[in-house]
Amino acid sequence: MSDDGVRGSRGLLADWLTPKAEALESRGLTRRLRPRPSSEVLIDLASNDYLGLARDPRVVEAAMAAVQEWGTSATASRLVTGTTALHAELESSLASYVGQDSGLVFSSGYLANLGVVTALGGPGTLLVSDEHVHASLVDACRLSRSRVEVVPHNDVEAVGKALAERKEPHAVILIESVYSVLGDAAPLAELSAIALEHGAVLMVDEAHGLGVTGNGHGSVHAAGLAGLDHVVVTMTLSKSLAGQGGAVLGPAVLREHLVNRARPFIFDTGLNPAACGAALAALHILAEQEPTRPDAIHTTAARLAAVCNVTPSAGAVVSVPMPGPREAVHAASLCLDNGVRVGSFRPPSVPDGISRLRLTAHAGLSSDDLDRACEVITAAIKEVS
Template structure:
């Protein structure tokens, strides 16, 4: 049965160059990493590692239950308070992943009577949240504020949520947050901003919402992941306390999931403290992205991602393989992971890259592109 069912699907992907494969890395991997999301370079920072290890010794390896049973520890509450204070929000609620944070907030706010207005380039987690929400969904062209306003003005639903990312995950362009917030307020809608690629990177590390002066507004809600700049695991929803209380009672991915493990809480909290103590780290990310963008003649990104268009999916994979064999790890993004259907090499900068690393990486990547194009 499975052979007849799944084998043709696998063959179709293979024929289009879209098959995905897992590739394990070793603990002593010495490749120059331009594929991971450890933007602040803290995943192996001793202060972060020690905090995680100490949490395991103190609390054990797991949260033991859902947050509403025994899965909320003092570490969870300390992390939530620290994150909210850092980005200028009234409250925060930690989930066990960024994906679940987006699912939780959208499905809890959605349903009959709520219109969801989604930018065409939002992350898969928001796309899936829309599908599960039981709301009417309108997908608008990328960063088109006029389209958002038109949909909001013509709606029949009493409530609406406008969804965007502060920095988009593939093209690394920024959303017009101030304009979207103004339109949302004028039409009595919430603005939900995914800051997965903003936390630790934009606005001096506090994110694009804070930089735009929108933090703390009662119609702006923010989600963030702890698995990128915070070098850990988990996600968080930040905004008015009324939203937090609603999620505790209505967000199924929060209510029915085991709480984030203590080690991840402690690691994220330690990473946040490092960022507070070393506020120059975000500037190092932007310096690296500027060098990469200049080297490959692509637009300067708003965030940590530099995208290099490739002729097709097979060339993207082949170029990434050539880079890996020469000591540089890069991402190869292909449909459906790219919003415009264009396969590309996806380079992610981090604060730990040296000038020598970047020079070497640029030379290897340029050679790889030349070989496969």
């Protein structure tokens, strides 16, 4: 407002928000939505469609069949009319595939993390969070009413120290099995042992593990931790399973607790039928029809890491550091101009503050497309370096 209290000519929100937008622009951190057409022909190394199933006719047909049978909406929250036989089948199938006792589906992976952390949190629970966890877990910590200890990335000793010194009767360790920006893996066996020693729960976000690591079953399964009563798994259905939604998997007693205490579950409309049908079809393909499909992800990721001269990824994400945010954006733009879409991650999306290109390996990429992508990406990196 001006000195006489009259609102500026641009309007209240414009006066308020324009300086914030200008500050982002000056640092090269402005983000913009860029709608893509359905007919776009590009080599995709930016999406999270790891198994290449988002356009698979079997998955599309299953989504359509679910809509024809159940309609376009779950119609209400899960505790009213929003729980269908399709939800129950998806939860049972997911739990069986990853080796957990039970599962509960949410309408997004973000809400699954919010739901379980806030339902387990409170004044009597310490949350020990790896500094690189996803924003959904960061927000869950903030909403939990718990005391939160953020520990250095993959630092098992720091986790143990935080647990040993706590005064709270309960504790939860929050990690990702494969981290979404750097693509590195968590030391699951060590963290599980530390959790058990100190009477804590280990909560593992498998968003980037399901369908990728452990022959598709995820990192928790591969580490021999599936089904342990102190291990909880969350995941999203929007990456390897080509749908939408999220899930929490663990002991049956946890599922019962979430049904009664997880606000993002209780007060949200149930996951829509199309997403359920798509995820079930993708899971069926992965588990029964094409169980070796994850192998192609690792082959592609290894090739991308080699040509970019970076450490091989534990999962599908190949992280390529850039000199700064403007260089990251420019490199991604150069790739796009040459028919290859890659991710461009800048602060605050990167936990270490280093801007980078984020390449995601997909199982459906042809050898010719991979050769072309490698050529384009290396040229872009050379130009901005």
